[in-house]
Amino acid sequence: xxxxxxxxxxxxxxxxxxxxxxxxxxxxxxxxxxxxxxxxxxxxxxxxxxxxxxxxxxxxxxxxxxxxxxxxxxxxxxxxxxxxxxxxxxxxxxxxxxxxxxxxxxxxxxxxxxxxxxxxxxxxxxxxxxxxxxxxxxxxxxxxxxxxxxxxxxxxxxxxxxxxxxxxxxxxxxxxxxxxxxxxxxxxxxxxxxxxxxxxxxxxxxxxxxxxxxxxxxxxxxxxxxxxxxxxxxxxxxxxxxxxxxxxxxxxxxxxxxxxxxxxxxxxxxxxxxxxxxxxxxxxxxxxxxxxxxxxxxxxxxxxxxxxxxxxxxxxxxxxxxxxxxxxxxxxxxxxxxxxxxxxxxxxxxxxxxxxxxxxxxxxxxxxxxxxxxxxxxxxxxxxxxxxxxxxxxxxxxxxxxxxxxxxxxxxxxxxxxxxxxxxxxxxxxxxxxxxxxxxxxxxxxxxxxxxxxxxxxxxxxxxxxxxxxxxxxxxxxxxxxxxxxxxxxxxxxxxxxxxxxxxxxxxxxxxxxxxxxxxxxxxxxxxxxxxxxxxxxxxxxxxxxxxxxxxxxxxxxxxxxxxxxxxxxxxxxxxxxxxxxxxxxxxxxxxxxxxxxxxxxxxxxxxxxxxxxxxxxxxxxxxxxxxxxxxxxxxxxxxxxxxxxxxxxxxxxxxxxxxxxxxxxxxxxxxxxxxxxxxxxxxxxxxxxxxxxxxxxxxxxxxxxxxxxxxxxxxxxxxxxxxxxxxxxxx
Amino acid sequence: xxxxxxxxxxxxxxxxxxxxxxxxxxxxxxxxxxxxxxxxxxxxxxxxxxxxxxxxxxxxxxxxxxxxxxxxxxxxxxxxxxxxxxxxxxxxxxxxxxxxxxxxxxxxxxxxxxxxxxxxxxxxxxxxxxxxxxxxxxxxxxxxxxxxxxxxxxxxxxxxxxxxxxxxxxxxxxxxxxxxxxxxxxxxxxxxxxxxxxxxxxxxxxxxxxxxxxxxxxxxxxxxxxxxxxxxxxxxx
Numbered sequence: 001x002x003x004x005x006x007x008x009x010x011x012x013x014x015x016x017x018x019x020x021x022x023x024x025x026x027x028x029x030x031x032x033x034x035x036x037x038x039x040x041x042x043x044x045x046x047x048x049x050x051x052x053x054x055x056x057x058x059x060x061x062x063x064x065x066x067x068x069x070x071x072x073x074x075x076x077x078x079x080x081x082x083x084x085x086x087x088x089x090x091x092x093x094x095x096x097x098x099x100x101x102x103x104x105x106x107x108x109x110x111x112x113x114x115x116x117x118x119x120x121x122x123x124x125x126x127x128x129x130x131x132x133x134x135x136x137x138x139x140x141x142x143x144x145x146x147x148x149x150x151x152x153x154x155x156x157x158x159x160x161x162x163x164x165x166x167x168x169x170x171x172x173x174x175x176x177x178x179x180x181x182x183x184x185x186x187x188x189x190x191x192x193x194x195x196x197x198x199x200x201x202x203x204x205x206x207x208x209x210x211x212x213x214x215x216x217x218x219x220x221x222x223x224x225x226x227x228x229x230x231x232x233x234x235x236x237x238x239x240x241x242x243x244x245x246x247x248x249x250x251x252x253x254x255x256x257x258x259x260x261x262x263x264x265x266x267x268x269x270x271x272x273x274x275x276x277x278x279x280x281x282x283x284x285x286x287x288x289x290x291x292x293x294x295x296x297x298x299x300x301x302x303x304x305x306x307x308x309x310x311x312x313x314x315x316x317x318x319x320x321x322x323x324x325x326x327x328x329x330x331x332x333x334x335x336x337x338x339x340x341x342x343x344x345x346x347x348x349x350x351x352x353x354x355x356x357x358x359x360x361x362x363x364x365x366x367x368x369x370x371x372x373x374x375x376x377x378x379x380x381x382x383x384x385x386x387x388x389x390x391x392x393x394x395x396x397x398x399x400x401x402x403x404x405x406x407x408x409x410x411x412x413x414x415x416x417x418x419x420x421x422x423x424x425x426x427x428x429x430x431x432x433x434x435x436x437x438x439x440x441x442x443x444x445x446x447x448x449x450x451x452x453x454x455x456x457x458x459x460x461x462x463x464x465x466x467x468x469x470x471x472x473x474x475x476x477x478x479x480x481x482x483x484x485x486x487x488x489x490x491x492x493x494x495x496x497x498x499x500x501x502x503x504x505x506x507x508x509x510x511x512x513x514x515x516x517x518x519x520x521x522x523x524x525x526x527x528x529x530x531x532x533x534x535x536x537x538x539x540x541x542x543x544x545x546x547x548x549x550x551x552x553x554x555x556x557x558x559x560x561x562x563x564x565x566x567x568x569x570x571x572x573x574x575x576x577x578x579x580x581x582x583x584x585x586x587x588x589x590x591x592x593x594x595x596x597x598x599x600x601x602x603x604x605x606x607x608x609x610x611x612x613x614x615x616x617x618x619x620x621x622x623x624x625x626x627x628x629x630x631x632x633x634x635x636x637x638x639x640x641x642x643x644x645x646x647x648x649x650x651x652x653x654x655x656x657x658x659x660x661x662x663x664x665x666x667x668x669x670x671x672x673x674x675x676x677x678x679x680x681x682x683x684x685x686x687x688x689x690x691x692x693x694x695x696x697x698x699x700x701x702x703x704x705x706x707x708x709x710x711x712x713x714x715x716x717x718x719x720x721x722x723x724x725x726x727x728x729x730x731x732x
Numbered sequence: 733x734x735x736x737x738x739x740x741x742x743x744x745x746x747x748x749x750x751x752x753x754x755x756x757x758x759x760x761x762x763x764x765x766x767x768x769x770x771x772x773x774x775x776x777x778x779x780x781x782x783x784x785x786x787x788x789x790x791x792x793x794x795x796x797x798x799x800x801x802x803x804x805x806x807x808x809x810x811x812x813x814x815x816x817x818x819x820x821x822x823x824x825x826x827x828x829x830x831x832x833x834x835x836x837x838x839x840x841x842x843x844x845x846x847x848x849x850x851x852x853x854x855x856x857x858x859x860x861x862x863x864x865x866x867x868x869x870x871x872x873x874x875x876x877x878x879x880x881x882x883x884x885x886x887x888x889x890x891x892x893x894x895x896x897x898x899x900x901x902x903x904x905x906x907x908x909x910x911x912x913x914x915x916x917x918x919x920x921x922x923x924x925x926x927x928x929x930x931x932x933x934x935x936x937x938x939x940x941x942x943x944x945x946x947x948x949x950x951x952x953x954x955x956x957x958x959x960x961x962x963x964x965x966x967x968x969x
Contacts, residue, residue, distance in 0.1 A: 135845045136858070137812070138822075139839075140943055
């Protein structure tokens, strides 16, 4: 066995082991689909609040009917009960279902802690309470209601209702557990799920069962938006995969018929490099984001371009691999600069792409040395393209790049890469406009100090007339708990036996919950009561407070008092800010470093310019499409630009190397570029038909960029080179 | 990702939702179910003496005592036996009905509790003095409750609609002349069975409500005061 073959084998074994390691753990333990990766870590931590606190597990289901139609409350109630019955484990609360059982655990704790909230009622007052409750219990009622009244004869829940009711500010007609807006014909059903928003399968199950009851049902909220996005991405990926496969098969058939079938054998090596790179990324970051997996292989695929390039230039093996190496270096430069991004998703993308590209390069290089027979392909071009019109047009697109930079306005909002069906979009607009929804500001406190901080906040909020929802609304200060408890020990526990003499059995749930003699003050850290569950992070000892400023002056006041208070909408706007800052330094850095590398390689400014030209034509083509078709330039578009830059430099180097009139290998390189471009487009064109904006934006950037880059490399570079050469000669 | 809405929605939802759930609880304690209970009570106890096995004409004949009713008032005593709990709940009170669509159901012992229904809107008052609490429910609010029957049904009871009663219940009569109402849709009815006994003057004397939970309520009515509507005069309300 030759040395080259042994080296290849050793590398392949290592890669196979790395790839196998990936499958030792289930995908959900290393696949990240969170939104936190979009933001720098400190911001992401804040943003994760919506996921960790059950208070953010509330959503709305919306039923559509004719505007102005009369509502049938009994029908809505029946729908809710059926929906709740079908999804017992998935729904924590569905108020319109009127299922009293779902309230019992909360009421149990609320009643249990009555002696901590209030001083003991007097004996006569308790006697009256017992008499009132007995009167109510004597009426016909179902067992659930009866049990709740036995547990809470004093109806202490009314205090809770009064507290919670203060923040209910909807301008819709209120019914039992839901709202109706006659003007739009929309019914609003609040729902709290029993799981975090990222568990889209469970959300899907609830929504699907809801749609069997009312086909018009749509949803708004964290769970439903996550579900809708994931659902659309899956549908798009499925469609894109089918279309991409068809394209690839077509190209493969073409390659077989043109006797270039050997190139098809490169795919398994590319796959192995990608898998190994996933493992390395997971080792390095702990997880890999779904979007990185979606976008990264596009850059790793460049390594196969090197192999194709080598196949068409078999007779110039050393020169070809030298050009490939320079191409690799420039792309790695992009990757390295990108790795210093503060946005985790860009960091990951760069690491994954860089590792995969490097591995792929090594594999194909060794494969070429070990199995040169595989690296044979027939050129398509027999002579250079001579269309001056085409070349001039392509050159104009390069100029258009600068126009684009000057006038194209990017839209970097996170919402621009989220999917919303038309129905949801309309319902959202309605809720924000008609329901007068305002996003609250959030503060978080942790550990033992949480209650004290919450108390101080509440006092300040009352003094400044700000609405605040915080744990202290429901849990009194420790000092009050102690004095209240002492009062119950001194009063209630002494008269309990006489007042409940004839109703001990009837009110045994209440007496058991009060538990004379066994009560202590609340320890929120160790065992938070269930009625404050919404304020408590399920992942750590953190407590959330929600502020509801009404006016801008309230916001200013709050910000001055609590600088850390931030609205989640505000947090979302930090993403574009962070990305803009990154682009501001990253783009020039990448460009300068790559140019420097090219200069070291070529030592001739003209060649450097020629090698950069395909990038300009690629980006220019995108900007032409941007203005002609009114595209949206989002965060994902920028990722596509990075990918375009990566491969356009490779194409530029290959094209610039053969641009001299005396080069005999121009046709081979142009054939290689045609084939690699076709393969690349086969993967990218289907993205144009995706409904999810993130995928569509990626497709728009890549397709336009690839076409422009290709035309720049095969047409503009030789054309310009020839013109400049003539000019040089005429001057000489 | 749709952060703006996603983040805004739950925040506002929280308080609103929790309030909804709690109000539901409160409503359920005193509200819609009470309406149902009282309505059934009324129809069967105060007005109703549904006639022999279920012919509409016969039922109407039994109701004839209450035909052209303007106002009815009756005192009652009640015993509720709870399944699995060795406690009997005893109470007493007064029922007042004013045609066509107003009623007041008042418990006087062991504590004051008043339920008023006027044109479909309900009000529940419990306690007296500083402990007095009042809750109000619109027709629509009650209709969306799981434990309330539709107001259409209630109205039918109040109107002595024999057709409606026959549609909702299988009515049978035993040898003593007592009537038994078995709901035709037991899954949606809070009662498994209603047993009705008449006095010698053919007014409702004894009523037994067997709840689906297994609890049983027995009501003993005094002689009702019935005020008929004069032929010239429409309903006073």
